[in-house]
Amino acid sequence: MNYKNLIKIALKALSNNKFRGFLTMLGIIIGVASVIAMLAIGQGSKRSIREQISEMGSNMIMIHPGNGQFGGVRQSASSMQTLKLEDYETIRHEASYIAACSPTVNSSGQAINGANNAPTTVYGVNADYMDIRKYTVGRGEMFTEQDVKKAAKVCVVGQTVVDNLFTAGEDPLGRTIRVNKIPFKIVGVLSPKGYNSMGQDQDDLIIAPYTTIQKRVLAITYIQGIFVSALSEELSDRAIDDITAILRQNHKIKAGDEDDFHIRSQEELSSMLSSTTDLMTVLLACIAGISLLVGGIGIMNIMYVSVTERTREIGLRMSIGAKGRHILWQFLIEAVIISVTGGVIGVMLGIGASAAIKYLAGWPVFVQPYSVVLSFAVCTVTGVFFGWYPARKASNLDPIDALRYE
Structure with missing residues (x-):
C-alpha cells in the first residue's frame, strides 16, 4: 500500500x-x-x-475562638473569650514549625483628622504581624516592642486611610488622628497592596499595638485571635497539629471533647x-x-x-x-x-x-x-x-x- x-x-x-x-x-x-x-x-x-493568596501570606495560620455552649445555648465565636494572652505566649515559646506569632484584637469605627473622617478598622497586633501578612512600611517606621509594652498610642496606617483623611496631600507622619475618640500618632505608612482576591481593600486599615487596643479602645483582657506564620507552606499542617495540642492542653480539654477554638490556614483557602x-x-x-x-x-x-x-x-x-x-x-x-x-x-x-x-x-x-x-x-x-x-x-x-x- x-x-x-x-x-x-x-x-x-x-x-x-x-x-x-x-x-x-x-x-x-x-x-x-x-x-x-x-x-x-x-x-x-x-x-x-x-x-x-501568597501576597497575603501563603503559610499564614489563623486561630480564632470556637463556638461554645453555656446553659444549653450555643454562643457565637465573636462572643467567646477562650483565647488569652497566655495562649499566645505558650505558642510563641513552645510551638515548633512556626516563624512568627502575633495576637490580634480589632475594632471598627470612624478615623478622624480635622474635618475629614472615614470608617475603617484598627488592628491591635505586634511587630511579627507585618511578616505574617506580608506588609511593609513604605514611609516612617513600625512601632517597637517597647511601644507594645507601654501600650503607646501610636499607629501605622494604610494608604486608603491616608487618602481619606489627608485629602490636601499633607504628610501624615507625626500627625495625630482619632479612632473611637482615642488619639493615635502616625509613625508609619504601609506600602500599598491593593485589593485581594475576595475584593477586600488591604490598604484600608490601621495597625496599632495590641495592648493599646485592648486597654484603651476595647477594655478587654482576652484576645480575639492569634496569627501565626509557619516555617513554610509545606509545614503548615504540622504547625497546626502542634498548635492544636498546645491549646487543648492550655484549655484543659479532655480527649473526645470539642475544641473551643478554630484553626484555619491559607493553604486551606487556596485549595x-x-x-x-x-x-x-x-x-x-x-x-x-x-x-x-x-x-x-x-x-x-x-x-x-x-x-x-x-x-x-x-x-x-x-x-x-x-x-x-x-x-x-x-x-x-x-x-x-x-x-x-x-x-x-x-x-x-x-x-x-x-x-x-x-x-x-x-x-x-x-x-x-x-x-x-x-x-x-x-x-x-x-x-x-x-x-x-x-x-x-x-x-x-x-x-x-x-x-x-x-
Whole structure:
C-alpha cells in the first residue's frame, strides 16, 4: 500500500473543493481555539488567585475562638473569650514549625483628622504581624516592642486611610488622628497592596499595638485571635497539629471533647478556591468542546457527500485493482487532513485569542502546553472517529454497482 500516493490523491480531492473543505474545518478550528482560550482563562485565574493568596501570606495560620455552649445555648465565636494572652505566649515559646506569632484584637469605627473622617478598622497586633501578612512600611517606621509594652498610642496606617483623611496631600507622619475618640500618632505608612482576591481593600486599615487596643479602645483582657506564620507552606499542617495540642492542653480539654477554638490556614483557602476555579475551567472546556463535536459531525457529513459524489471514481479504481482497504485509507486520510489542518489553525487562533484577551481585556491568562497538545490530539481523534464510517462505507461499495451509479 503506497501511503504517499494515497495522501496525494486525498490532497487533490480536497483541493478540488477548497471552500467546502474550509467550511468543514471551521467547526474544528473554532472548537480547538475555544478549548485553548477557555483553559487559558481558567488556569490564569487559578494562578492569579494563588499569587494573591501568597501576597497575603501563603503559610499564614489563623486561630480564632470556637463556638461554645453555656446553659444549653450555643454562643457565637465573636462572643467567646477562650483565647488569652497566655495562649499566645505558650505558642510563641513552645510551638515548633512556626516563624512568627502575633495576637490580634480589632475594632471598627470612624478615623478622624480635622474635618475629614472615614470608617475603617484598627488592628491591635505586634511587630511579627507585618511578616505574617506580608506588609511593609513604605514611609516612617513600625512601632517597637517597647511601644507594645507601654501600650503607646501610636499607629501605622494604610494608604486608603491616608487618602481619606489627608485629602490636601499633607504628610501624615507625626500627625495625630482619632479612632473611637482615642488619639493615635502616625509613625508609619504601609506600602500599598491593593485589593485581594475576595475584593477586600488591604490598604484600608490601621495597625496599632495590641495592648493599646485592648486597654484603651476595647477594655478587654482576652484576645480575639492569634496569627501565626509557619516555617513554610509545606509545614503548615504540622504547625497546626502542634498548635492544636498546645491549646487543648492550655484549655484543659479532655480527649473526645470539642475544641473551643478554630484553626484555619491559607493553604486551606487556596485549595478551596483552586478547586472552584478547576470546576469552572472544566465547565468552560466542556462548553467549548461542543464545537469540536459539531465539527466532527460536519466532517462525517461532508465525507458522506464526498463518497456519494465519487461513487463512479471508487468503482473505477476498484475495477483496476484497488482493494477495499485502499479506498478506506484514501477517505480516512482525507478526514484526518481536514481535522489536523483545522487543529493547527485552531491552535494558532486559540493562542492568539488568549493573548488578545490578556492585553485587551486585562484578564489573567496562562496557556499551558498540555492544553495545546490535548486539543490537537482530540481534533485528530475526531477526524479518525467521524471519518471512519463514511470511509468504511466507501470501501464496501460493489465495483459493478459503483460503475453504474449516475
